[in-house]
Amino acid sequence: MLEGLSDLKNKIGSSSAEDVVASYLERIEKSDINAFTCIAEDAIDQARKVDSLDIEGPLAGVPIAIKDNISTKGLSTTCSSAILDGYVPPYDAHVIERLRKAGAVIIGKSNMDEFGMGTSTETSTYGPTLNPWDAERVAGGSSGGSAAAVAAGQVPVSLGSDTGGSVRCPAAFCGTVGLKPTYGAVSRYGLVSYANSLEQIGPLANRVEDVAALMDVIGTYDNRDSTCVKHNAGYTDALQDDVEGLKIGVPAEYFGEGIDDNVQKLVWEAIGKFEDMGAEYTKVSMPNTPYALAAYYIIAMSEASSNLARFDGTRYGNRSEGENWHMMASKTRQEKFGAEVKRRILLGTYALSAGYHDKYYLKALKVRTLVKQDFERAFEDVDVLMAPTMPTPAFKIGEKMDDPLSLYLSDVNTVPINLAGVPSISVPCGFSEGLPVGLQVIGNYFDEATILKAAHSFEKNTNHHTKLAPGVV
Amino acid sequence: MVYENPDGVMIGLEIHVQLNKLATKLFCGCSTDYHTSEPNTHVCPVCMGLPGCLPVLNKRAVEYAIRIGLALNCEIVEQTQFHRKNYYYPDLPKGFQTTQYDYPIVSDGRVVIEGEDGEHVVRIRRAHMEEDPGRLMHMGTIDRSRGTLIDYNRSGMALIEIVSEPDMRSPREARRFLDKLRNILEYLDVFDSTLEGSMRVDANISIAGGDRTEVKNISSHKGAERALLYEIMRQKNIKRRGEEVVMETRHFDEARGVTISMRTKEEEHDYRYFPEPDLVPMRVGSWVEGILETLPELPDARRSRFISDYGMVDTHAKALTSDIRVADFYEEVASKVDPAAAAVWVSDVLKGELNYRDLTVASFTVEDMVKIIELVVSGKVTEKAAVEIIRTILDEGGSPMDIVKEKGLLKVEGDVVDQAVEAVLKENPQALEDYFAGKEKSLNFLVGQVMKKTRGRADARSVREMMLEEIDKNYR
Numbered sequence: 001m002l003e004g005l006s007d008l009k010n011k012i013g014s015s016s017a018e019d020v021v022a023s024y025l026e027r028i029e030k031s032d033i034n035a036f037t038c039i040a041e042d043a044i045d046q047a048r049k050v051d052s053l054d055i056e057g058p059l060a061g062v063p064i065a066i067k068d069n070i071s072t073k074g075l076s077t078t079c080s081s082a083i084l085d086g087y088v089p090p091y092d093a094h095v096i097e098r099l100r101k102a103g104a105v106i107i108g109k110s111n112m113d114e115f116g117m118g119t120s121t122e123t124s125t126y127g128p129t130l131n132p133w134d135a136e137r138v139a140g141g142s143s144g145g146s147a148a149a150v151a152a153g154q155v156p157v158s159l160g161s162d163t164g165g166s167v168r169c170p171a172a173f174c175g176t177v178g179l180k181p182t183y184g185a186v187s188r189y190g191l192v193s194y195a196n197s198l199e200q201i202g203p204l205a206n207r208v209e210d211v212a213a214l215m216d217v218i219g220t221y222d223n224r225d226s227t228c229v230k231h232n233a234g235y236t237d238a239l240q241d242d243v244e245g246l247k248i249g250v251p252a253e254y255f256g257e258g259i260d261d262n263v264q265k266l267v268w269e270a271i272g273k274f275e276d277m278g279a280e281y282t283k284v285s286m287p288n289t290p291y292a293l294a295a296y297y298i299i300a301m302s303e304a305s306s307n308l309a310r311f312d313g314t315r316y317g318n319r320s321e322g323e324n325w326h327m328m329a330s331k332t333r334q335e336k337f338g339a340e341v342k343r344r345i346l347l348g349t350y351a352l353s354a355g356y357h358d359k360y361y362l363k364a365l366k367v368r369t370l371v372k373q374d375f376e377r378a379f380e381d382v383d384v385l386m387a388p389t390m391p392t393p394a395f396k397i398g399e400k401m402d403d404p405l406s407l408y409l410s411d412v413n414t415v416p417i418n419l420a421g422v423p424s425i426s427v428p429c430g431f432s433e434g435l436p437v438g439l440q441v442i443g444n445y446f447d448e449a450t451i452l453k454a455a456h457s458f459e460k461n462t463n464h465h466t467k468l469a470p471g472v473v
Numbered sequence: 474m475v476y477e478n479p480d481g482v483m484i485g486l487e488i489h490v491q492l493n494k495l496a497t498k499l500f501c502g503c504s505t506d507y508h509t510s511e512p513n514t515h516v517c518p519v520c521m522g523l524p525g526c527l528p529v530l531n532k533r534a535v536e537y538a539i540r541i542g543l544a545l546n547c548e549i550v551e552q553t554q555f556h557r558k559n560y561y562y563p564d565l566p567k568g569f570q571t572t573q574y575d576y577p578i579v580s581d582g583r584v585v586i587e588g589e590d591g592e593h594v595v596r597i598r599r600a601h602m603e604e605d606p607g608r609l610m611h612m613g614t615i616d617r618s619r620g621t622l623i624d625y626n627r628s629g630m631a632l633i634e635i636v637s638e639p640d641m642r643s644p645r646e647a648r649r650f651l652d653k654l655r656n657i658l659e660y661l662d663v664f665d666s667t668l669e670g671s672m673r674v675d676a677n678i679s680i681a682g683g684d685r686t687e688v689k690n691i692s693s694h695k696g697a698e699r700a701l702l703y704e705i706m707r708q709k710n711i712k713r714r715g716e717e718v719v720m721e722t723r724h725f726d727e728a729r730g731v732t733i734s735m736r737t738k739e740e741e742h743d744y745r746y747f748p749e750p751d752l753v754p755m756r757v758g759s760w761v762e763g764i765l766e767t768l769p770e771l772p773d774a775r776r777s778r779f780i781s782d783y784g785m786v787d788t789h790a791k792a793l794t795s796d797i798r799v800a801d802f803y804e805e806v807a808s809k810v811d812p813a814a815a816a817v818w819v820s821d822v823l824k825g826e827l828n829y830r831d832l833t834v835a836s837f838t839v840e841d842m843v844k845i846i847e848l849v850v851s852g853k854v855t856e857k858a859a860v861e862i863i864r865t866i867l868d869e870g871g872s873p874m875d876i877v878k879e880k881g882l883l884k885v886e887g888d889v890v891d892q893a894v895e896a897v898l899k900e901n902p903q904a905l906e907d908y909f910a911g912k913e914k915s916l917n918f919l920v921g922q923v924m925k926k927t928r929g930r931a932d933a934r935s936v937r938e939m940m941l942e943e944i945d946k947n948y949r
Binding site: 069070071077079084087089090091093188189190191192193196197223224225227302303305306309310312314315316325326349352353354357361 | 518521522523524525526527528529530557559561563566567568569621623743745746747750751752753
């Protein structure tokens with residue numbers, strides 16, 4: 001089993017943060033899974049600082065990978081896009097400030113789908129991240145680098161961001177734990193927006209307790225994000241091995257057409273395990289689920305078309321030459337954005353255009369309200385919902401790249417959660433033909449405590465998370 | 474008298490007002506005090522639109538907007554709602570402007586102006602909050618520029634855009650509306666009109682029920698009046714030729730005094746408005762009562778109070794209250810000398826001398842004004858000499874007493890004047906004859922000669938009386 005934060009604490013205590021960080025750097029260097037877009041040149045310096053100043057923060061000396069769409073002062077932040085090649089933010093995101101304060105060592109930036117637009121990390125301008133369990137398969141996305149680095153033992157923990165499943169999908173594909181917090185639980189200040197009404201920064205790790213420990217650090221109120229909500233944290237405190245009487249809802253709509261038989265079987269086995277542990281389950285209906293995917297893509301693309309308008313080559317990043325500003329800006333966007341990004345900008349622009357706005361954008365907002373109501377209704381009767389995170393295990397690299405629609409379909413079980421804004425965690429629940437499968441545990445608003453407790457208990461009573469990807473030691 | 478509006482002129486105005494009295498910008502903590510600073514020194518990741526930055530609404534700016542709404546007799550919205558207006562321009566760092574769309578902060582108000590035929594109501598449709606873009610600076614002229622520089626100091630400054638109904642019937646009414654609006658805003662202490670770009674006007678105008686044109690980005694009230702006069706002439710000429718006015722946006726060329734077509738309606742942008750996801754609604758309905766309590770006295774109320782408190786005539790009250798600086802100046806002067814005399818001296822004399830020199834009341838001190846009025850009231854100098862003191866202070870500087878001494882302006886009475894009257898009558902027999910022949914004007918001439926001899930230090934009215942006495946006594 002890979003090292004967790006408590007192991008690291010002991011190790012740093014007996015040797016040094018420098019040694020620990022150096023050993024992780026070595027693993028990254030030897031690897032060819034393409035999990036990173038850049039490595040922090042000052043990683044060792046950061047570790048030495050921890051050693052020399054005897055920093056006592058909860059994450060003192062812990063190396064962490066940061067998804068490349070989270071702003072890091074002095075460290076390149078490209079969103080895996082050519083348009084931001086060379087952009088170095090002059091400021092830290094809220095979560096980075098918090099991590100630095102806690103003593104964490106920002107070891108590098110992890111690969112992702114360009115601007116988070118993808119489910120496989122294949123749209124990255126730096127090429128796909130390979131799945132540690134099978135190098136011919138995708139790591140999932142869009143936080144593929146963050147999940148693969150954790151699964152491959154290149155970092156003990158990482159941060160991703162989840163707009164429509166971007167933390168949970170790669171967590172499921174790579175066999176790690178990944179949490180999408182409640183919308184408003186973690187400040188988005190410094191997270192490069194893709195679809196700002198949907199996304200949250202979320203932690204990935206090999207253990208539920210490490211995800212909780214990261215949430216304790218990053219999940220604090222920040223007045224620079226107006227959508228950030230003051231709430232009771234205490235994520236680690238919630239970790240009890242006790243699901244006695246826990247009411248689980250199983251939404252039939254999440255086990256429909258397109259969900260792989262093996263995946264369904266493993267998820268039902270997991271629910272059975274919860275029953276053994278003293279929980280009870282009922283089937284619930286979430287009738288608006290079938291419309292969620294379409295609504296999600298319309299909203300996400302609409303917001304993206306506006307959020308990505310600032311990348312015009314004028315102020316930062318990369319630009320193309322043109323005889324005037326308009327030519328320069330349009331050539332920059334034409335040449336530096338990848339195909340999927342351009343597709344989403346165009347579709348989003350269309351959905352917001354006069355004459356189509358009501359038919360698409362406004363209708364999607366109405367569907368969003370209905371989806372939200374599905375969750376509110378369900379949580380009147382149950383404590384958590386359980387479902388497969390992804391319809392299938394990791395697919396082959398290149399398999400879906402020519403068919404965007406089938407790629408979008410693989411988000412079917414993750415996007416409703418973002419539309420509603422509720423929290424959800426993906427934990428390993430078994431293997432299908434050697435590939436990890438994720439169980440999704442969905443909670444009520446700001447009730448991360450319950451899903452963390454459920455996931456933690458499951459982990460304590462199973463051994464899926466102890467399996468190592470081939471070649472990882 | 475009712476104004477007939479012979480050409481069927483309808484004018485509506487959209488006025489951008491920069492809330493430059495705020496300490497910080499609309500969505501970030503950058504200082505608004507950039508007007509004399511180097512370019513791009515009052516910027517931060519938020520107003521530069523750097524990736525990952527989020528807006529935080531300036532609560533004070535919302536208060537200011539509500540204050541303006543209340544002063545314009547508007548309804549106040551229950552909670553704020555911002556939208557994104559999407560378009561590309563290099564001065565717009567995010568590629569969209571954060572503004573308000575279907576829920577403006579205030580709406581449905583009214584302002585009373587001095588119309589063509591007395592009091593005239595101009596309805597306010599709405600006023601909404603938005604952020605100012607940066608500023609482009611062309612190196613050389615716009616068409617032959619070597620390059621363009623962008624200054625983001627202005628980016629993110631809070632603006633309020635006030636939109637009127639098309640209730641103005643002449644360019645003069647439009648100008649009066651603008652003057653009145655500026656005056657109200659200054660009373661509210663929400664903006665400083667002396668700063669560059671603090672008030673920008675777009676004017677919509679149609680005649681005889683035809684399509685309207687919009688003249689964009691007029692920078693002065695005088696400019697607005699001129700642009701509208703030109704548009705009326707242009708539109709009338711089109712109709713005279715039997716053609717129809719095209720709905721379009723036009724640019725006002727201030728130097729040439731003409732408007733030039735920018736784009737027709739078909740080329741209008743689709744701004745793809747949608748609600749700003751990064752800003753949550755702010756409930757403001759409950760603020761209104763508190764803001765109403767702290768609302769300062771507004772121009773119309775002050776004008777009435779001046780009449781009742783100081784017993785002045787309405788023309789004086791209006792002149793004194795049409796600029797808050799003048800009104801404050803007057804009240805300070807009036808607290809130290811006779812308010813009636815102060816009203817005459819400030820509104821009739823000082824204001825005229827300031828206007829003539831294109832100066833504001835800031836160029837004159839209360840102490841000097843008080844001293845000058847005391848000199849006149851106590852009879853130490855004549856009214857004419859007092860005017861000369863004011864002019865001298867404005868043109869050359871100095872204190873009233875020094876000027877009186879230097880120029881020998883102390884009023885002369887008694888023997889000196891007597892002798893001057895006698896001398897003038899002796900020296901001008903022809904004028905005296907003319908007077909006897911019934912030419913009243915000759916008497917004025919004779920009085921003028923006495924004033925000349927006493928270098929203006931005699932009191933003209935008493936000279937006239939003495940002159941008549943002397944004529945009756947010795948020349949009849």
